[in-house]
Amino acid sequence: MVHQRTLRLDYDKTTCAVYVVGSELIVNLNRTAPPSSTFFSVKCTPSVQYSINPPHQEASHLSPVPLIRNSTLIITMSGASQSENDNKLSVQYYKENKEVLGKAVLHLTAVEISLDVDADRDGIVEKNSPKKTSWKWGPNGHGAVLLVNCDCERIYSKKPDCEDNHISKVSDLKDMSLMVLRTKGPAKLPQGYKLSMHISQRDAESVRVFRSKSPGMATNILGTLFSVFITNYPLVLSHDTLSKEVPYLGGAEEINFYVEGLRFPDKDFDGLVTINLSLLEPISDNLPETPIFTDRVVFRVAPWIMTPNTLDPEDVFVCSTSDNYEFLKEMDNLVAESGYKLKVCHEYMNREDRWIQDEVEFGYIDSPHHSFPVVLDSPRDGALKDFPYNELLGPDFGYVTRDPQNEEVNSLESFGNLEVSPPVTVNGKEYPLGRILIGVAFPTTTTGRNMTKVIQDFLWAQKVQEPIALFSDWLCVGHVDEFMTFVPASDKKGFRLLLASPDAGYKLFRGLQKDGHGEAKQFEGLKDQKPVTVNEILSDENLQAENNYVQSCIDWNRDVLKRELGLDDDDVIDLPILFKMNKDDGYGAVAYYPDMVNMIVLGKNLGIPKPFGPRVNGCCALEAEMRSLMEGLGLKCTFIDDFASYHQLLGEVHCGSNVRRKPFDFKWWNLKL
Known part of the structure; x- marks a missing residue:
């Protein structure tokens, strides 16, 4: 819209004004005309243009034009001045008999001004x-x-x-x-x-x-x-x-x-x-x-943007602790084989806090001229609290956090409880940057744990990855990565949603029993761990009841995810994982054996918690099932022993690692909102 400025011209006086090229000067001629004026005429230098409103039939305004109540002069100029007051416009006023009553003179200095x-x-x-x-x-x-x-x-x-x-x-x-x-x-x-x-x-x-x-x-x-x-x-x-x-x-x-x-x-x-x-x-x-x-x-x-498992890794982070040497060695082999970089957070920095997934979430910010990674620091503030600021913040590596202030911080603040889906289309609406997933209490409860409001408000305000709330408070730790993850697929969909499934676990164990392997043992060969036979697992009514409850909670989330991500059943793969209710570290469900869904995804290579399942013909039945499910997608399974150093501390491979990934090719400003 053209910028308009009202200008007052006084008769028998010279007015000096600065005109900005591209704007319009509006002069109400009747308001400043001498008393008894009924006509006016206009003259100007060549660089000045004007029009009269309402328009008149006269070919030239050099001849007197009738002055009416709302006569308006609109003045423009075609270019900038060379010197001050180098252009001129004059208005002459007349009586009814064309006698001159007065003359208003305007000296103009034109400038071009543009903030771009x-x-x-x-x-x-x-x-x-x-x-x-x-x-x-x-x-x-x-x-x-x-x-x-x-x-x-x-x-x-x-x-x-x-x-x-x-x-x-x-x-x-x-x-x-x-x-x-x-x-x-x-x-x-x-x-x-x-x-x-x-x-x-x-x-x-x-x-x-x-x-x-x-x-x-x-x-x-x-x-x-x-x-x-x-x-x-x-x-x-x-x-x-x-x-x-x-x-x-x-x-x-x-x-x-x-x-x-x-x-x-x-x-x-x-x-x-x-x-x-x-x-x-x-x-x-x-x-x-x-x-x-x-x-x-x-x-x-620019918003802060999370990156899903389907994007290529750039750096893999793991903590070195006093008891995870073997885990670290296996992770190093997996990362090297996958062609990525392993960055170790050493003990002087982590102070035995191994849960690097919970401390930070990697994302990035982007503009047409520059982009760089930005780490979101969780308010959990465990012993790793100095890691993101002291070790990650630097040139072209940003840092952001949110202070919960008076809000109570609980386990759901940890960023194992913060994930993002790959790009999806839901009922015709595209989410080319995916959708953020957070775990909260069940919608009808007023006493459960929730992620702090300040973090949820921040995530919603970014707009480009509209969050989805999942029910995770049924878990002892309470993180969404305990029952779900995404893996890449080479088909049109581009990914699969993996869900922990007690039903799939019981189906596998019943199949083993039916095939005569009821005495095969879970946890066999693990130090300080009592083996449990397939028959014993299937006969444990309390364990069955607990897993029925867990399956019900996961089914709730399954329905939400299918609805909010536009998924069909073919897009979901159920993994055979059993849970138990933990009565030692706060009531809630924990994985009965290492939780295979809690994996690290490095391109086509998956680092999966080693489940120590019943061995049949020299092979772990749980590992065999995972390979069968994943290798059909072109993915390679590597099983990592995290039992003593992570699983028994209520976490797994994903909880103990973190991945910075490449940004999306899609530019967030092209999103249709």
Whole structure:
């Protein structure tokens, strides 16, 4: 929409005004005409254009035109001025008999002013895009993208860059969004005029703006690695400075500004910020300037995005503890065979806290000009609490957390209780970045455990991976990764949902009994573990009742997942896993033998907890069943002994490992919301 400005012209007086190219000056002729005026005429220099509203039939307005109550003059100019007051327009007023009553003269200085961003998301800051003032989702959408500057350029005395109010390295600029002020006009603005950049108090909580002191610097700063003095990039706008004068350089010039996101979308922040640039006009020495033109741009802060098992790994993380040497060795072999990197969190950092899956969730942020991984730090804050900040935060590796403050933290805060599906389509609605899955208490209970509201609010506010609540409080630990996971598949669907299934477990054990293997033993060969025969398992009525309860809870989640992810029964694979009720560490279900669904997925290689199932013809029956189910998908099963170092501590392979994965190829701003 064209910017319009009301301008008052006084007869028998010369008015000087600054005109911004692309806008319109609106003059109400009747309001400022001499008394008894009934006609008027208009003259102007060639660079000035005007029209009269309502329009008149006269071919030229040099001849007197009837002046009526709502006669309006609309003034525009085609280009910037070379010098101050180099263009002119005059209006002459007449009596009924065409006698001249007075003349209003307007001297005009035209300037081009444009505050520009990458509104079409192609990595280029185009000039004066008509779409820069709003945001629209989708492949045909528009609007600039802003990253939260949550990585750290420092090696020592770490803290996220967004907590610094200065720029110490040019390399930090790539984490910010470029905004360009383009001006064209005379060498200087008329006396007293100035440009002011400003933001609202609300937006100042979410954004900061720096300026390059060197006009016309190259806009492509990627790969720049040298250090610069802080004074080369002064702070313009912040929480403490909502408005600041910015230079008008004269001629045709550009000034680069770098916009820094300070916080992610959340319950109280929709992710949208607006930055304004105003041309201010002096009134008198004793009065403040008034705005006569405002240009604005809109950014949306990039959301934090989780990555599902179907994306390729980049780094695999495992803790080294005093009792997990064999586990660590087997994991190292699996990761090396899969072609990925194993990163070990050593004992000085983990302090015997082995549950690295529970401490952090890896994700990323993305924009047209840059992207980097961001770790979400769980509020569980076990002995691993310093790991994400001290070991992960760094250049191009961001950090975010949420403080539960007065909320009670429980096991459901741990991020084994936070998963994400592969991309799905549900009733025609596409979720190209998948959907987040969290475990909560059963919907009808008021006493169960839940993930803290501050984390749930954060996840919902990202918008691009609409969360699904699953029922996980029936478990002792309470994490969704204890009964479900996803594995890749090479068919059109691209994945399968794996669910723990006591029914499938009992079916397998009954089959063994029927085939004459009732005396085959679960846990045989395990140190300090009493073997249990298939017959004993099947005759344990309490165990059967407990697994009936567990199957009912899993079936509830199965129905939710099928409905919310658009799945058919063919998309779900039931894994033979039994549970038991734990009465030692809080009432709830735990895996009876190592929980095979709690696996690590590394491309086509699966690292599965070794179940120590009944051996038939020299082979573990549970392992054989898993291979039969997975190898049909082209997946390779590697069974890892986690019994003593993880299973007996109520966790498994997935709980004791974590994977940073490659980002989606799909760009979140193309999502149809």
